[in-house]
Amino acid sequence: DVVMTQSPLSLPVTLGQPASISCRSSQSLVYSDGDTYLYWFQQKPGQSPRRLIYKVSNGESGVPDRFSGSGSGTDFTLKISRVEAEDLGIYYCMQGTHWPPTFGQGTKLEIK
């Protein structure tokens, strides 16, 4: 299975400051159709996951534009331009290029 490695696993942040989460895959996530099936999810305490970003950099409808995704091949990043209190929770990257889809370990975004 493709191993997804996130860093850091814990990210203390100051409200209003930027935050960045890295995700690396053990294999290239470029599919034979040329697309890269890398996703980002947010999970708040006691809630189901919510998809924020699909195919590396496309924001889901309703997701604030302070969230952005970037990267290629095996290295990807989720950035929050200015962290707000509602952003606290656990963030997961996930690859859908190779079966089975696999998630990173999760990065817990918390208040410094």
Added chain:
Amino acid sequence: EVQLMESGGGLVKPGGSLRLSCAASGFTFKFAWMSWVRQAPGKGLEWVGRIKRKTDGGTTDYAAPVEGRFTISRDDSKNTLYLQMNSLKTEDTAVYYCTSGYGSAWGQGALVTVSS
């Protein structure tokens, strides 16, 4: 509005069986690839398996830990997804989520506890 609602969770003994259902609304269910994802208490997310839409063959794929024990099926006439879980093990204890596509929408989850 897309809605997914799981039901059927509960407590079951090791070696037992349980069937989860997921009622879908707000989108054309028969056109969707559907999946099950689970999350053990305090742990991360793990893909369980998926079922393609019938026009893509309606076939299923499973993750190795559940292959041969779990079966995913769908009833497009009822807009419902199923997960039949047999030979349950304590390590199958988790919240089970149904999800459309690659996680574009999620249900609220159903807790399955396998314990003697």
